[in-house]
Amino acid sequence: MSRPAPSPIYTLRGAGAPLNTLHFSCHGGDPPLLFSGSGKGAIHMWNLNTRRAEKVVEGHSGNSVVWVNTLRGTDTLISQGRDMRVCLWDLSEGRSALLDSVWTGSVGFCQCSLLETSTGTHLLAFAGQEIEEIKIIELPSKTPVCILVPDAKLGMVMCIKLWQPDSGPGPLLLAGYEDGSLLLWDVTQRAQLSQAKANPEPVMCLTFDTESLRGVSGSSEKNLSSWRLDGQNNLQLQDSVTLVNPGVSQLSVRGDGKLLASAGWDHRVRIFGWKKLRPLAVLQYHTDLVLSVAFSDHQDPQQRLLAAGSKDQRISLWSIYNEGADTG
Structure with missing residues (x-):
């Protein structure tokens, strides 16, 4: 590798279970926060100034939390659990009150995808009860928008990404399936736009940069597929990246479009330059599978962090700010 690997600047302990999902909220005048979802149904709200859990929400009857997010500009937390529910929580004024919930019917690990369509209105996409279906609803009304089912048998929905293109009509959705296929959907028309066989094994995770219209997907194999x-x-499929060891749990592109992080089954986090997917660093700290990675959304680039959550019940935080460096 071109640079010596750094050490974590600090770690967060006390979740008491594997860390399946991470989400930063570091803008505005409030203290910077990191939300984590655990394998025992707990959502921890970590204050990054004090490095302690400010609040713990027990929300999914002890079932694994697979995804957490926040509704921008509000004090609303949204979480998805393997109890087949998506829950919305009011965190204002120290509360952690359940506002509403959505029954998904899905027993898989496919994480939801959230898109703000106008102030106070969001689309929520999630895997449905039937093995191949994706449901999209509007929040907060819970109005059904559409159900997307592929023409061919592709197996279980594994991962999804909803976004609004800069030009053209309504939202688009990328989905990865059990047979290794990627599908691009037009949500407004309920239509498949294109399909590609990205991975030989089930698409375990994907990330997509809406600025460059480039994405990467990972599986249990030793390759990251670029498209x-x-x-x-x-x-359009592009070059693949060969990893040292097989298995990727999650992928994340930093907000400035310069870095890609992968969460590895080999206990490591790998950093790549996003432009050419050139390996930059291997972060070694965890003693079990790394399940989740997330870049912070600090407004000041020099404060930006990378968080990694592991099956070893710890979260590591890393400072890898390198604007101006060659991250190609």
Whole structure:
């Protein structure tokens, strides 16, 4: 590797279970926060100034929490558990009150995807009760928008990403399936736009940069598959990246589009330059599978952090700010 690997600047302990999902909220005048979802149904709200859990929400009857997010500009937390529910929580004024919940019917590990369509209104996409279906609803009304089911048998929905393109009509959705396929959906038209066989094994995770229209997907294999969308919304496969060891749990692109982080089954976090997927660093700290990675959304780039959550019940935080460095 081109640089010596750093050490974590600090770690967060006390979750008491594997850390399946992480989400930062570091903007505005409030203290910077990191939300984590655990394998025992707990959502921890970590204050990054004090490095302690400010609040713990027990929300899914002890079932694993697989995804957490916040509704921007509000004190609303949203969480998804393997109790087949998505829950919305009011965190204002020290509360942790359940506002509403959505029954998904899905027993899989596919994480929801959230898209703000206007102030106070969001689309929520999630795997449905039937093995291949994706349901999209509007929040907070819970109004059904559509159900997306592929024409061919592709197996279980594994991962999804909802976004609004800069040009053209309504939202698009990328989905990875059990047979290794990627599908691009037009949500407004309920139509498949393109399809590509990205991975030989089930697509365990994907990340997509809406600025460059490039994405990467990972599986139980030793390869990361790179792909892009052309001007006609066709999925085009690009070069793959070979990893040292097989298995990727999660992928995340930093907000400035310079770095990609992968959560490895080999207990390591790997950092790549996003432009050319060049390996930059291997972060070694955890003693079990790394299950989740997330970049912080600090407004000051020099404060930005990378968090990694592991099956070893710890969260490591890393400072890898390197603007101006060659991150290609």
